Amino acid sequence: MNKILIIAEHHAGQLNPATARCVTCAQAIGGSVDVLVLAATPEPVVRAAAALQGVNRVLSATHEANLHALAATFAPQIAALAPGYTHLLAPSTTFGKDLMPRVAALLGVAQVSDLMQVDGPRTFVRPIYAGNVLVTVKVPEGHVVAATVRPASWPEAAASSTLAPIEAIESHVALPTHTRFVALEGASSERPDLQSAQRVVSGGRALGSGENFKLIYDLADRLGAAVGASRAAVDAGYVPSDMQVGQTGKIIAPQLYIAVGISGAIQHLTGIKDAGTIVAINKDAEAPIFDVADYGLVGDLFKLVPEFIQAMN
Amino acid sequence: MKILVGYKRVIDYNVRVQVKPDGSGVVTDGVKLSPNPFDEIALEEALRLREKGVASEVVVIGIGPADLQPHLRNGLAMGANRAIHVSTGDAVQPLTVARVLLKIVEREQPGLVMLGKQAIDDDSNQTGQMLAALWDRPQATFASKLDVIGTTAQVVREIDAGLETLEIDLPAVVTVDLRLNEPRFIKLPDIMKAKSKPIETIELASLGVESGDHLTASHFAPPLKRSKGVMVKDVAELVEALRTKGLV
Numbered sequence: 065m066n067k068i069l070i071i072a073e074h075h076a077g078q079l080n081p082a083t084a085r086c087v088t089c090a091q092a093i094g095g096s097v098d099v100l101v102l103a104a105t106p107e108p109v110v111r112a113a114a115a116l117q118g119v120n121r122v123l124s125a126t127h128e129a130n131l132h133a134l135a136a137t138f139a140p141q142i143a144a145l146a147p148g149y150t151h152l153l154a155p156s157t158t159f160g161k162d163l164m165p166r167v168a169a170l171l172g173v174a175q176v177s178d179l180m181q182v183d184g185p186r187t188f189v190r191p192i193y194a195g196n197v198l199v200t201v202k203v204p205e206g207h208v209v210a211a212t213v214r215p216a217s218w219p220e221a222a223a224s225s226t227l228a229p230i231e232a233i234e235s236h237v238a239l240p241t242h243t244r245f246v247a248l249e250g251a252s253s254e255r256p257d258l259q260s261a262q263r264v265v266s267g268g269r270a271l272g273s274g275e276n277f278k279l280i281y282d283l284a285d286r287l288g289a290a291v292g293a294s295r296a297a298v299d300a301g302y303v304p305s306d307m308q309v310g311q312t313g314k315i316i317a318p319q320l321y322i323a324v325g326i327s328g329a330i331q332h333l334t335g336i337k338d339a340g341t342i343v344a345i346n347k348d349a350e351a352p353i354f355d356v357a358d359y360g361l362v363g364d365l366f367k368l369v370p371e372f373i374q375a376m377n
Numbered sequence: 378m379k380i381l382v383g384y385k386r387v388i389d390y391n392v393r394v395q396v397k398p399d400g401s402g403v404v405t406d407g408v409k410l411s412p413n414p415f416d417e418i419a420l421e422e423a424l425r426l427r428e429k430g431v432a433s434e435v436v437v438i439g440i441g442p443a444d445l446q447p448h449l450r451n452g453l454a455m456g457a458n459r460a461i462h463v464s465t466g467d468a469v470q471p472l473t474v475a476r477v478l479l480k481i482v483e484r485e486q487p488g489l490v491m492l493g494k495q496a497i498d499d500d501s502n503q504t505g506q507m508l509a510a511l512w513d514r515p516q517a518t519f520a521s522k523l524d525v526i527g528t529t530a531q532v533v534r535e536i537d538a539g540l541e542t543l544e545i546d547l548p549a550v551v552t553v554d555l556r557l558n559e560p561r562f563i564k565l566p567d568i569m570k571a572k573s574k575p576i577e578t579i580e581l582a583s584l585g586v587e588s589g590d591h592l593t594a595s596h597f598a599p600p601l602k603r604s605k606g607v608m609v610k611d612v613a614e615l616v617e618a619l620r621t622k623g624l625v
């Protein structure tokens with residue numbers, strides 16, 4: 065039987081919803097599902113993990129060195145647990161992308177990135193070439209499967225009324241001191257989180273300045289939406305980098321995505337193609353974004369967005 | 378300090394990659410190839426560190442087929458001192474690349490290895506982290522700022538939660554993100570100068586690297602296409618449509 069270990073992602077005492085998406089992926093693989101929480105303070109993250117439907121057991125590895133999610137510190141602790149498992153999963157967020165290859169290399173196995181479909185216990189589909197191609201890959205027999213799971217491809221596992229057992233574990237591996245956390249400059253925002261929001265409004269180069277981005281924020285606030293951006297808008301300094309949507313930014317799957325003044329480059333589209341409904345507002349009727357938009361509106365955003373905000377009041 | 382830079386050749390980012398009709402791979406014949414954009418950024422950063430006097434030598438490394446030489450010349454024209462070509466006819470995956478890089482690292486003893494955060498063909502985003510693990514050294518992935526301070530480096534990383542700063546002891550592996558710098562353009566005299574710079578070729582098979590631990594790719598397919606929707610004439614019609622669907 066498959067024995068699956070999911071590495072929980074958490075921050076400031078919150079379990080990242082991407083972890084619950086990994087649980088759904090694990091259920092598609094089939095087998096027992098353990099979640100590993102590496103933390104300095106395990107509560108309330110372990111409890112949130114234990115409350116996910118489909119989780120059989122939560123392993124809590126508490127250590128002051130686990131205060132920050134450093135791949136160099138986490139990887140040897142995970143590698144030490146690997147012999148008990150057939151599969152190791154983490155979300156393909158920056159957390160999982162940083163960590164899982166380091167674990168795989170310690171174990172001497174290949175890693176599957178951005179797992180989006182399960183075709184068998186060791187056969188998976190993943191995107192390459194900015195999502196232009198899907199490839200089916202197989203992990204060699206006898207190797208533990210180490211994979212990052214593309215969150216946008218999997219719904220979150222629901223909460224359960226009963227808690228899975230929580231077991232404290234102790235690690236005896238030597239932890240390195242060569243990598244030290246200094247600071248995190250977070251865009252701590254009152255707005256919904258871009259990666260889990262059901263509605264997202266994104267702005268592109270056309271906004272022209274950080275001040276003009278206020279239009280996007282205003283519309284987002286009316287809709288209860290998170291705010292995203294194209295790479296061009298981030299590069300131009302209108303908004304912080306953690307708002308970038310696309311191949312090299314965040315891959316998202318909201319119910320509603322509204323692209324304002326974004327041309328629809330392939331690298332941007334790869335980040336939104338699992339969105340439920342895509343709306344595009346662009347003054348160029350030929351913009352490629354209209355090829356994927358469910359609703360397209362041609363015109364000047366500086367006229368249309370205020371009208372949109374007005375209509376939502 | 379010596380800096381080793383991963384310099385991969387990939388299908389140009391402007392090419393709309395096509396799957397072969399039989400699903401056995403992607404069409405590469407006649408397709409434009411370019412340096413991986415992230416690797417140009419890694420190389421640019423290494424060159425800037427050399428210009429600042431932090432680094433003394435910048436070495437680009439490419440692992441791939443015999444015709445990789447003109448690509449490596451490109452890296453030399455950008456300003457690298459020399460190139461290493463690890464030659465193989467086989468497609469190599471991140472774990473193999475990391476094992477090869479480790480062999481070169483052991484020989485060259487660099488203070489920094491700079492790689493792209495991901496190659497835009499396989500989009501793996503693995504090689505740097507794997508090398509750091511095998512080498513038992515720090516990694517700082519997704520770098521958008523890098524300062525070398527004596528025997529350590531401060532690296533700002535673009536992560537989902539914002540900008541994280543790490544301090545790492547050297548030697549280390551740094552993988553770069555898009556906003557670290559803007560790579561310079563190659564000028565004609567640089568191309569001339571690059572002709573006399575050395576490219577060393579090493580057969581991958583001679584390195585004693587285990588390369589069997591890879592994923593087998595059985596099928597390539599295009600993704601499901603989203604169908605083109607409707608054009609609405611004004612905001613009122615848009616809002617009406619979204620309301621009907623219960624989206625706003």
Ligand SMILES: Cc1cc2nc3c(=O)[nH]c(=O)nc-3n(C[C@H](O)[C@H](O)[C@H](O)COP(=O)(O)OP(=O)(O)OC[C@H]3O[C@@H](n4cnc5c(N)ncnc54)[C@H](O)[C@@H]3O)c2cc1C
Nearest residue numbers: 268269270294295296310311312313325327332347348365
């Ligand atoms: C390796 C690599 C990775 C990349 N990764 C990403 C990524 O993750 N995410 C990403 O987004 N991009 C990424 N890019 C960049 C991508 O190729 C495009 O350059 C970028 O998405 C363009 O951003 P944009 O649509 O905002 O700007 P533009 O392409 O300049 O489009 C602006 C649009 O606004 C419209 N417009 C202008 N004025 C108005 C107005 N007043 N009203 C309405 N519409 C107006 C124009 O018609 C145009 O369509 C990547 C590129 C590379 C090479």
Ligand SMILES: Nc1ncnc2c1ncn2[C@@H]1O[C@H](COP(=O)(O)O)[C@@H](O)[C@H]1O
Nearest residue numbers: 383384440492493495496501502503504
């Ligand atoms: N064949 C290769 N030759 C040189 N560098 C490579 C090669 N493959 C990967 N790399 C380096 O590793 C980075 C990440 O690649 P990947 O893990 O495949 O996404 C790239 O940006 C390169 O810097």
